[in-house]
Amino acid sequence: MSWLVTGGAGYIGAHVVRALAEAGMTPVVIDDLSSGHASFVPGDVALVDGSILDRELVEHTLRTHGVEGVIHVAGFKYAGVSVQRPLHTYEQNVEGTRVILEAMEAAGVSNIVFSSSAAVFGTPDVDLVVEDTAKRPASPYGESKLIGEWLLRDQGVATEASDRPLRHTSLRYFNVVGSSDPTVYDSSPHNLFPLVFSALLEGRTPRIFGDDYDTPDGTNVRDYVHVGDIAHAHVVAAKRLSLGEPIEPAYNLGSGDGLSVKQIMDAMARVTGIEFVPEMHQRRPGDPDRIVASGELAARDLEWTMRHTVDEMVASGWTAHRNAG
Template sequence: MTWLITGGAGYIGAHVARAMTDAGERVLVLDDLSAGFPARLPADVPLVEGSALDGDLLKRVCAEHAVTGVVHLAARKQVGESVAQPTRYYRENVGGLATLLEAVAEAGIKRFLFSSSAAVYGNPDVDLITEDTPCAPVNPYGETKLTGEWLVRAAGRAHDISTVCLRYFNVAGAAAPELADTGVFNIVPMVFDRLTRDEAPRIFGDDYPTPDGTCIRDYIHVADLAEAHLAAARRLTGADASGDLTVNIGRGEGVSVRELITVIGEVTGDGRPAVVEARRPGDAPRAVASAALAAEKLGWTASRGVRDMVESAWQGWLLHHGG
């Protein structure tokens, strides 16, 4: 097997590349380096700089490297940006996927793993989100992920490609400081950024129908997420690989924003009280995964907790941002 990982030099992608390489898989990375860094990759992993929108390049890479499976992570993923630039998100996320699937079909590749998102569900009013929970995305990013799932399954049926779609929840942490998320778009680095600038963390709304009034989310350690990709890739090469599979990737445990900020304060030694601001439009009171199907179908369950995520993310923050 030779696995092509698109977006493999990014935050999540580099973790997937390392997990698969450590497990003995042969890996090749394609990344346009708009959010990725070559230094994140193991030294023996080839890197091709380019875009999933470049069909000729994709066909050449698949042929020259005898690719037999694809893990597709390359995508734009900022919700606010997707609202401001919907056409760009559809062009890159859906158009890039269509171009990639055309190359995959032409090359006769029979295994395809798609990086989806819990954003496909929107804001369902349920205690646990299962894979059967209706999908109703509330922003263009989530729409492109749901459209991507439809496209992956359709291409799978048309070209006899075995497919897996992983819908993952809120990703945090780092397997090593040098692999940490360098952006400030998710809640953990956003709080780190506030503390580093000697400012109090912010909570957007404390009047939700939850035990402490703040939103509840399911957080998954990026190293666990990488291991889920490895488990899915192994399934695609196993005896029960035919057809398509869609699973949630989460811990099945809810953590409130206030609880998370408390842990961050304990880890960083800066436990100043958070300031409460107005609610943000579109924030659901609760979004927690049912992780049962991933355990059943992939033999995978998360093993790392929230403190592990915060501690490892903090070490990465200190490496990349000083302190």
């Protein structure tokens, strides 16, 4: 039996694929390669080049490969851009999830791990976000991820009396960084790590947007979590679903304390050996002072822990980024 990874040619999905293979769980990938890279998929892993919006293709893939569960990573992941492209965001993230659930039901597949986001919380009014913290998404992206969680919940209720009730969990996380494979890198044009790496390689000075936040050093604080740790949690969740073990509807994959942008910049200079003083710019509208989540529940059930220091996260990402050429 195998597990289908949607978006498995992307940065996070490709790490999930490798973690599945290492755990002896056969991965299969479906990806339209709109932001993923075929080269990220190992040569011995089946890659279906197509869209999750293609209902017949998804069902055919599930049946052909004897899939027992789906790890749904595919989606339009740019929160800022989603404000300008709400219809596209909802099509990819909401309709895409609905199509996958419909194809799963038709093919008799009843396990799904959903890659959600800490964006479902918006700007929380607590220092440490937990699973039941109020959901107030501040972008179409965050809204679409919350709706995705609702879709899983509702399909679970609708099928609970059937012979194949949907078993599901949603994993929420924020800034995914680093690399566990020097050939797989974050190619996003919007994420902090690749933006800083590109600036340093091109001789430009990295930027910080705002140093007047209500934080110890004035720059905003976020969870930064290593992609390898994220991938491992997805695989453990998939195992629990396969084995019929108890699982929560959602988990926060958080660091518990967070890192500031200045701390990240200091680590960048230390690890790369390139000394720089970041350019200071005005804060961006809507950027909260601090968003940090507790990972206690995931630590209990999903072997979640922060296995990498900030320097290790930077070093692994820097190596992969330079290898990308």
